């Protein structure tokens with residue numbers, strides 16, 4: 001075992017794929033003398049807008065910034081209730097709290113771990129202003145059901161599409177159905193700008209978000225002739241994406257389809273090899289879905305598997321030098337949200353102890369995917 005380990009390279013859970021193209025584009029930006037939000041950010045916005053078929057796009061400093069601007073632009077604030085899953089990253093709940101909103105956590109569906117439309121409908125009250133859905137791991141939520149629900153009750157629909165850049169359900173692109181949608185280009189996402197995000201959606205809302213995201217100044221710096229030639233009409237924030245980040249984003253964007261296809265290949269290899277292991281559920285892809293494959297999630301049922309999720313993670317790490325991750329620690333279990341769940345969240349809480357994210361990213365080789373498969377089989381006591 002020791003000699004075997006000595007010959008193994010540690011395998012990260014995730015790794016960005018960056019090439020000479022990104023480096024050249026950044027150098028070009030540095031040489032251009034224009035570093036902040038400018039021509040490259042604008043090109044990046046156009047590329048996203050055209051590809052997703054959305055009406056407008058605003059490149060920002062993170063998905064969290066996009067979520068914050070989405071709430072401000074839609075006029076969501078103190079006294080409002082917003083329905084959102086707890087099985088997600090804390091960003092949406094944090095910005096809700098920042099604008100004085102009480103997040104109402106609703107459970108997810110066991111098939112996809114996305115927010116459940118029926119339970120969402122049951123949680124709507126006179127104070128509900130919006131629904132923030134999240135496309136778990138890259139599998140879109142039921143976009144048609146949530147659009148209908150939002151229209152029926154006059155609610156704002158916001159898609160946190162941080163995981164779902166090239167995903168589709170029932171012919172609809174994730175990020176194109178909400179009044180607003182947000183994407184993340186954080187370092188571990190399907191494409192990255194290091195830190196970065198994109199807010200897309202209805203033009204009137206994006207226009208408001210642009211204003212709020214550049215200090216409330218009524219004209220972007222790079223369109224102004226004189227530096228004092230502006231007015232501040234609202235107390236804004238500074239959330240724009242720099243052209244340095246956009247330079248990376250533009251080149252990453254042109255690789256998105258290839259990256260997603262490679263992720264899908266690795267996911268298919270995992271599902272072929274791991275389906276049928278006792279107590280291990282591979283991710284379900286519902287009919288009519290094109291998965292974005294940000295995550296490859298398995299769910300380990302301790303009653304039927306030889307090991308618990310934590311034991312699998314520990315042994316992959318120590319015996320096979322394979323890193324994994326977990327998505328997510330439910331938001332309502334985080335210290336600052338303690339006691340904030342006012343309804344049972346059984347699927348969320350079960351997922352929290354069973355879910356494990358295996359390495360799945362374009363920089364992985366077939367041999368590395370095979371190494372993960374072999375390691376999992378070994379832990380289940382199977383020989384290949």
Ligand SMILES: Cc1ncc(COP(=O)(O)O)c(C=O)c1O
Nearest residue numbers: 062063064089091162184185186
């Ligand atoms: C579902 C979800 N939303 C939002 C975010 C926040 O993204 P960012 O780091 O770009 O602000 C993340 C980050 O991992 C996420 O997983």
